[in-house]
Amino acid sequence: MHAQSIDEVIDQLDRIIEECLADDSKLAFFPILYRKVTIAVKEGIERKDFDDNERMEKLDVVFANRYLTAYQQFKAGEKPTDSWQIAxxxxxxxxxxxxxxxxxxxxxxxxxxxxxxxxxxxDSDLHSLKADFYKINSLLASMAEGVQQEIGRISPVIGILDLLAGKLDERLVDFSIKIARDGAWDFANEYNQAEASQRPTLISKRDFSIAWLGKDIMKPGRFLRVVAAFIKVFERKKVHKIAKALEGN
Incomplete structure (x- = not known):
């Protein structure tokens, strides 16, 4: 069922988290983070931080519904996009x-x-959305340090690396978010300018590329696999304990 408001998005994320934890599923991790981001966007809208706060809520809801729909498809045994299927x-x-x-x-x-x-x-006025679209990047980047602290509690090795790296890793996260945001904006323009009949093909091609990135994240090169395996040895293993740490508890 599609969410109709940002509060409904939060409610549905709560249900997904509860369902995943009951199933001892690691799919609980992403919606825990996403719930925090959604609440931050909601608070920004309430403070009127955006140029068009009503439109920003619509964007948040439409954006969230793509994840919610993909999750529902997966649970129903249907095929979501390849990018989500890999996850x-x-x-x-x-x-x-x-x-x-x-x-x-x-x-x-x-x-x-x-x-x-x-x-x-x-729709036909994508350029007017650009300023608010880019404000999302600042919001995500501002949350990076807190998320890293929580990851550090889950994975002590990452916590040590975080201390050794100082602010370098936070700048790298910010840089990675910026690259993803810029790529998303470029694709938004391409999609916006395409004829309706061309859009499914554009999504399919984009999905194929992003799915390959997903494969690299889950199965990186040999060196990074060794590093991840070392981190895994010392990382918390219980899903509910990791979830509590991500929630800040």
Whole structure:
């Protein structure tokens, strides 16, 4: 069922988190993070931080519904986009670390879903959305440090690396978000300018590319696999304990 408001998005994310935790599924990790982002957007709308706050709520809801629909399709045994299918297939996989589970969800949602949602909301006036679209990047980047602290509690090795790296890793996260955002904006423009009959093909091609990025996240090169395996040895193993840490508890 599609959400009709930002409060309904939060309610549906709560249900997904509860369902995933009951199933001991690592798919709980991404919606926990996404719920925090959604609440931050809601608070920004209430403070009137955006140029068009009513439109920003519409964007948030349309954007969220792409994830909610993909999750519902997966649970019903239907086929979501390849980008999300790769993420969902890892629900009970042992070796991927918590950070990989978060990154593969972010990959699908920002790199594929965000551009589509922006183009659909803006219709023929996409340029007027650009300022608010880019404010989302600042919001995501501002949350990076808090998320890293929580990841550090889950994965002590990452916590040590975070201390050693100082602010470098936070700048890298900010840089990665910026790249994803810029790519999403470029795709939004391409999608917006295409004829309606061409859009399914554009989505299919984009999905194929983003799915490949997802595969790289879950199965990186040999060196990064060794690093991830080392992190995994010391990382919390229980899904509900990782979930509590991500929630800040």
């Amino acid at each position: 969902f297939d890892e629900a009970h996989a042992f070796w991927p670390i918590a950070l990989q589970h978060l990154l593969i969800g972010i990959n699908a949602h920002i790199n594929l879903d965000l551009g589509i949602a922006a183009a659909e909301i803006a």
